[in-house]
Amino acid sequence: MKEVTKSSKTVEDAIKEALIELDAKEEDIEIEILEEPSKGLFGLIGTKEAKVKVTLINDLEEIANKFLSKVISLMGINATNHIEKQGDILKIEITDIDPLDMGILIGKRGNTLDSIQYLLNLAVNKNRPNYMKVIVDTEGYRAKREETLIRLANKMAEKVKYSRRPIKLEPMNPYERRVIHSTLQNFPGVVTYSEGEEPYRRVVITSK
Numbered sequence: 001m002k003e004v005t006k007s008s009k010t011v012e013d014a015i016k017e018a019l020i021e022l023d024a025k026e027e028d029i030e031i032e033i034l035e036e037p038s039k040g041l042f043g044l045i046g047t048k049e050a051k052v053k054v055t056l057i058n059d060l061e062e063i064a065n066k067f068l069s070k071v072i073s074l075m076g077i078n079a080t081n082h083i084e085k086q087g088d089i090l091k092i093e094i095t096d097i098d099p100l101d102m103g104i105l106i107g108k109r110g111n112t113l114d115s116i117q118y119l120l121n122l123a124v125n126k127n128r129p130n131y132m133k134v135i136v137d138t139e140g141y142r143a144k145r146e147e148t149l150i151r152l153a154n155k156m157a158e159k160v161k162y163s164r165r166p167i168k169l170e171p172m173n174p175y176e177r178r179v180i181h182s183t184l185q186n187f188p189g190v191v192t193y194s195e196g197e198e199p200y201r202r203v204v205i206t207s208k
Helices: 010-024 060-074 099-106 108-124 141-165 174-183
Strands: 004-006 029-035 050-056 078-085 089-095 133-138 188-195 202-207
Touching: 010 050, 010 202, 029 133, 050 060, 060 089, 060 108, 078 174, 099 108, 099 133, 108 133, 108 141, 133 141, 141 174, 141 202, 174 188, 174 202
Parallel strands: 089 133
Antiparallel strands: 004 050, 029 050, 078 089, 188 202
C-alpha cells in the first residue's frame, strides 16, 4: 500500500498535503496521527507541528489493473494496461495486444470494450460516495470510432436534407448517440432525436 508521512501546522493541513501527494480522496485513505501540534514557550520557542501518516487503502489504479488483468486473462488475451488518473477520470489504455485478438477485445462496434468499461466502473466505484469515471480504450479505437460516427452523421444528414425523409441509425450506446446529436446540433435543415429502449435505442435524423 502507498503511504506518506506529512507534517504541518495543523492535522487538517497535513492530511490535505498527503491527499495531494497521493492524488486521492479522503474516503480512500486511512489516517494515523503521529504527533499533535503544540505551541512552545510564548507561542514561539519549541513550537511543534502536527505529524500524520496517511495510507492509501483504496488504490483505484490497483483495483482497476487487477480487475482488468483478470478479465483479459479469462478472455485468453495477453496485453498490458496503462492507467492514468486525471482528476475524477481514470483513463486506461490496453496495449501490446496481438492484432488477431484486437477484434475479440473490441467486439462488434465496440460492444465488448464497452462492457469491460461498464464492469470496471462498477468495480472501481464500489462503496465510493464520489464517482470516478473509468474510460477504457485500445490502440486509439474510441477516437477512430468517433471520427466514423461524425462522418456517418454528416452523410446521413445530407441525405435527409435533400430527400426530406427521416433516417433511423443503428442502435448505439448513450455515448455514441451523444456524438451524433452533438455533430448535427447546428446542421441546417435537420433535427435529431432518440427512440426505443436500451440496448436498442437509436438516433433518428429528420428534416425540419
